[in-house]
Amino acid sequence: MSSHNNAETAGAAATPGKARSGTRSPVARFFQATELDTRLLGMIGALIVLWIGFDIASGGVFLTPRNLWNLSVQTSSIAVMSTGMVLVIVTRNIDLSVGSVLGFIGMIMGVTQAIEIPQYLGYEHPATWAIALAVGVVLGGAIGMLHGYVISYLGVPAFIVTLGGLLAWRGAAWWVTSGRTVAPMDGNFKLMGGGVDGAVGATASWIIGIVACLAIIALLRYGRTQRQRFNFPLRPIWAEFTLGAIGCAVVLGAVTVANSYPWPRRIAERYAEANGIPIPEGGLFISHGLAVPVLVALGVGVVMTFVATRTKFGRYVFAIGGNPEAAELAGINTRRTTMLVFMVMGMLCAIGSAISTARLNAATNAQGTLDELYVIAATVIGGTSLAGGVGTIAGAMLGAVVMQSLQSGMVLMGIDSPLQNIVVGIVLVIAVWVDTMYRKRT
Amino acid sequence: MQGSNTPLIEMIDMCKSFGGVHAVDHVSVDLYPGEVMGILGHNGAGKTVLIKMLSGAIKRDSGTIKVNGEVANINNPRDAKHYGIETIYQTLALADNQDAPANLFLGRELMTGWGTLDDVAMEAETRKVMNRLNPNFAKFKAPVKALSGGQRQSVAIARAIYFNAKALIMDEPTAALGPQETKQVADLTIQLKKEGIGIFLISHDLHDVFDLADRVSVIKNGRLVGTARTSEVTKDEVLGMIILGKCPAAATPGPGALERDAA
Numbered sequence: 043m044s045s046h047n048n049a050e051t052a053g054a055a056a057t058p059g060k061a062r063s064g065t066r067s068p069v070a071r072f073f074q075a076t077e078l079d080t081r082l083l084g085m086i087g088a089l090i091v092l093w094i095g096f097d098i099a100s101g102g103v104f105l106t107p108r109n110l111w112n113l114s115v116q117t118s119s120i121a122v123m124s125t126g127m128v129l130v131i132v133t134r135n136i137d138l139s140v141g142s143v144l145g146f147i148g149m150i151m152g153v154t155q156a157i158e159i160p161q162y163l164g165y166e167h168p169a170t171w172a173i174a175l176a177v178g179v180v181l182g183g184a185i186g187m188l189h190g191y192v193i194s195y196l197g198v199p200a201f202i203v204t205l206g207g208l209l210a211w212r213g214a215a216w217w218v219t220s221g222r223t224v225a226p227m228d229g230n231f232k233l234m235g236g237g238v239d240g241a242v243g244a245t246a247s248w249i250i251g252i253v254a255c256l257a258i259i260a261l262l263r264y265g266r267t268q269r270q271r272f273n274f275p276l277r278p279i280w281a282e283f284t285l286g287a288i289g290c291a292v293v294l295g296a297v298t299v300a301n302s303y304p305w306p307r308r309i310a311e312r313y314a315e316a317n318g319i320p321i322p323e324g325g326l327f328i329s330h331g332l333a334v335p336v337l338v339a340l341g342v343g344v345v346m347t348f349v350a351t352r353t354k355f356g357r358y359v360f361a362i363g364g365n366p367e368a369a370e371l372a373g374i375n376t377r378r379t380t381m382l383v384f385m386v387m388g389m390l391c392a393i394g395s396a397i398s399t400a401r402l403n404a405a406t407n408a409q410g411t412l413d414e415l416y417v418i419a420a421t422v423i424g425g426t427s428l429a430g431g432v433g434t435i436a437g438a439m440l441g442a443v444v445m446q447s448l449q450s451g452m453v454l455m456g457i458d459s460p461l462q463n464i465v466v467g468i469v470l471v472i473a474v475w476v477d478t479m480y481r482k483r484t
Numbered sequence: 485m486q487g488s489n490t491p492l493i494e495m496i497d498m499c500k501s502f503g504g505v506h507a508v509d510h511v512s513v514d515l516y517p518g519e520v521m522g523i524l525g526h527n528g529a530g531k532t533v534l535i536k537m538l539s540g541a542i543k544r545d546s547g548t549i550k551v552n553g554e555v556a557n558i559n560n561p562r563d564a565k566h567y568g569i570e571t572i573y574q575t576l577a578l579a580d581n582q583d584a585p586a587n588l589f590l591g592r593e594l595m596t597g598w599g600t601l602d603d604v605a606m607e608a609e610t611r612k613v614m615n616r617l618n619p620n621f622a623k624f625k626a627p628v629k630a631l632s633g634g635q636r637q638s639v640a641i642a643r644a645i646y647f648n649a650k651a652l653i654m655d656e657p658t659a660a661l662g663p664q665e666t667k668q669v670a671d672l673t674i675q676l677k678k679e680g681i682g683i684f685l686i687s688h689d690l691h692d693v694f695d696l697a698d699r700v701s702v703i704k705n706g707r708l709v710g711t712a713r714t715s716e717v718t719k720d721e722v723l724g725m726i727i728l729g730k731c732p733a734a735a736t737p738g739p740g741a742l743e744r745d746a747a
Contacts, residue, residue, distance in 0.1 A: 268604045269604060272605075352600040352601050353599075354593050357590075357593065358591075360579070360581060363581070365577070368575075369579060369590070370541075370561065371539075371541055371561050371573060371577040372577070372579070372591040373561045374591050375562075431581040
């Protein structure tokens with residue numbers, strides 16, 4: 043699925059099929075035929091270099107199923123929020139409040155499930171997690187809408203509104219319980235945070251992987267038949283197969299990695315005892331499989347990509363970012379669209395908050411501190427232009443993986459945390475500089 | 485010349501001030517179906533403001549807009565499009581990062597049965613329109629910022645005529661074009677006129693307008709100098725209207741015309 047909103051992709055694929063291919067190098071022809079986003083590929087390349095570098099520097103600890111699995115779980119919350127930040131930044135706005143909003147919603151969800159609901163339904167009721175999450179998402183939407191209303195209808199710059207939000211919602215998070223930490227979380231709610239229980243296991247992971255592969259193939263086929271229907275130039279058939287093969291290989295590779303990370307020995311033994319499973323020689327191997335938060339994040343990514351590229355709302359968001367005046371003159375309700383963008387951002391903060399609260403098994407008033415910077419960094423590293431109008435959801439999620447890899451790698455190498463911050467800061471600036479150079483050239 | 489006695493569009497007593505400056509001061513103009521109406525005046529005379537009130541881009545302070553003799557309630561660009569009034573802006577007003585089909589259908593996207601954008605259908609329609617307007621156009625997938633001035637202009641024109649406009653506003657349509665492309669726009673204007681579309685042609689350059697227009701209205705310092713049939717006045721007389729505000733005998737004077745004794 044190639045995004046039409048991405049200027050670079052579209053530019054590279056300006057005249058598909060016909061002519062010119064004869065004079066080009068095989069590499070250029072390959073990219074032209076597959077219509078792959080070279081920018082995104084560059085980022086994947088950088089990520090691979092980063093991973094191999096860390097693996098060597100940390101003495102082979104980085105590229106283990108265990109570390110990659112943990113990395114995927116740690117990335118989830120930021121990745122979820124970065125998909126919303128893409129829309130915010132594409133409309134030439136910024137949201138500095140996401141970390142504080144995450145903290146506030148986390149507290150509210152914590153209190154809802156640990157204090158309020160038990161009064162009526164008792165502890166560990168099967169509906170508790172859903173009610174708590176729904177409360178969070180509705181609240182997040184309302185907070186985002188409030189921000190959006192002030193920004194688009196009252197005309198206060200987003201920078202100021204969300205800077206105010208950064209302070210106000212952090213204060214509000216403290217206010218909920220006067221600073222007390224709320225714990226523990228509901229058992230079902232906790233599944234959203236990963237861990238041994240919060241992973242779907244080997245069989246389910248394979249099923250999900252195979253369904254994802256079928257979806258990739260179906261999408262490629264659908265795209266081709268649609269273009270055939272209108273007699274548009276088609277990609278060469280080998281390019282279609284290459285794209286499908288790469289997609290499926292990535293999906294199945296990820297499943298393999300997740301499935302090669304076993305449960306810790308003692309938990310596996312206890313589980314075996316409780317279920318009367320004999321423990322084989324050399325220990326019992328029970329796979330984690332894909333973690334629930336990762337599936338949540340991927341699901342959010344798919345939905346947000348759909349929203350950004352296949353709906354009117356998404357198209358208007360990119361049109362507003364590219365040329366606000368033109369969007370207004372085309373009859374787009376730019377104010378309402380901007381408000382909705384912030385509402386979506388707030389709802390995604392709630393999902394991110396659910397993941398991080400569940401992972402911590404507690405709601406604290408300091409939760410999500412500095413998250414806004416990681417989310418913005420992930421989005422910008424992922425190719426969303428601060429000038430507006432350009433950006434992809436997939437890029438931002440990859441950006442989140444890059445940010446988290448940096449952090450996790452430096453922890454494994456035993457680098458002090460002040461130095462970690464320095465490195466992250468420098469990398470952010472360099473990444474945007476490289477991106478600026480790239481855009482000037484194309 | 486006019487097909488009927490009811491004007492397609494009437495703008496009556498239009499006023500707009502910006503911080504005490506009367507950009508448009510009690511101006512009235514009208515437009516009949518199949519007519520080209522030139523709106524002339526110096527830069528800053530108030531032509532663009534007047535026309536933006538019709539296209540809904542600027543809210544008027546006072547005045548009445550009638551479409552087919554009935555009062556039209558135009559407060560934003562959506563309203564204007566609803567009445568079949570399409571505009572080609574001087575700046576073209578294209579979404580730079582999006583391709584031609586996305587721009588052509590911006591705000592009026594074609595949707596699939598699933599409620600999602602039907603990009604292939606939009607591209608197919610765009611190919612059809614562009615084949616008629618500009619057969620050399622091939623960059624259907626490139627963002628419009630990568631197109632040449634003439635190509636961008638064709639996209640803006642295609643957008644205005646695709647949705648069966650009744651009235652078309654062209655604000656300095658040839659300002660950024662070369663001679664060949666200017667002629668294309670002129671040919672297109674004549675073709676659209678034949679199809680019964682009323683056209684407001686706004687320009688600061690008399691020569692762009694005089695040969696195409698059936699009538700011209702001249703605005704000076706926000707006020708209407710007068711309206712004249714191009715068949716009944718000379719270019720020099722119209723120049724006099726633009727520069728001096730002097731209304732010739734064959735023209736209908738407006739409130740902005742120079743008083744006879746003062747001249």
